Amino acid sequence: MRTDAQRNYAQLLAVAAEVFAEHGTEASLRDVARRAEVGIGTLYRHFPTRDALLQALLASRFDALAEAADGDDLRTWLHRVAFGSAAYRGLPASVLGALRDETSELHASCEAMRTAGAGLLAASQQAGQVRGDVTIADLLIAATSVGWSAEQAGTEGAERQFTLLMDGLRVNIG
Structure with missing residues (x-):
């Protein structure tokens, strides 16, 4: 250039x-x-396109989330996803839309993040820490919902929603 x-x-x-x-x-x-x-x-x-601009803005964030999955546990990684999705109002909807739309410029970055998170989820499920019926799609929808909650209710309310999310993922024994 x-x-x-x-x-x-x-x-x-x-x-x-x-x-x-x-x-x-x-x-x-x-x-x-x-x-x-x-x-x-x-x-x-x-x-x-708008997605191309968002992709340029978010590529490094999504790449960092994909890389963080190598060192983070599921809770830490999901917290990063949830509160990172609150960076811009409307971002949770954009991310979820990109995950569904394979033609979106954001899709490839979102897919790499999704794949990394799926590995963390599988490891947590194999360790008996997370319910077996939870999917990575469930987690990303829930995490971006927490991000939306941060937009609406602020960080304190979103932290409560995040705690409720994590409690709901646990395997219930007895």
Whole structure:
């Protein structure tokens, strides 16, 4: 990329992070371009769709979640997923949509995160710590629901929801 194109790309990402934090993932892309002081055509040359822009913003987060699965236990990893999904209002819905839509630019990153989490879930189930009927889809929906709860009720309420989630995953003995 040319120097000016690299600068525009970086500026668009920085501004998009701010705008999405303020107004959610459905914020106007025209506002992103305007605040980045570039034309809408420049935004679309770099990011042809909203998902492409989200993918660029979130790729490193999703990659970090996939890598963290190697060292985290299931609880720590799920906490990262849940509270990471609260970074931008509307992000939980975007993530769940990307997991279902194989054509989405976000899908591959989400799928890598899902695969990593599935390994943690399987290990926890084999160790008898988590109910056998729980799927990775269940966990991701529940975790992003906790993220949504953080948007609505704040961190304290979301922490309570996370504790309830973890309690519900335990194997009941006797």
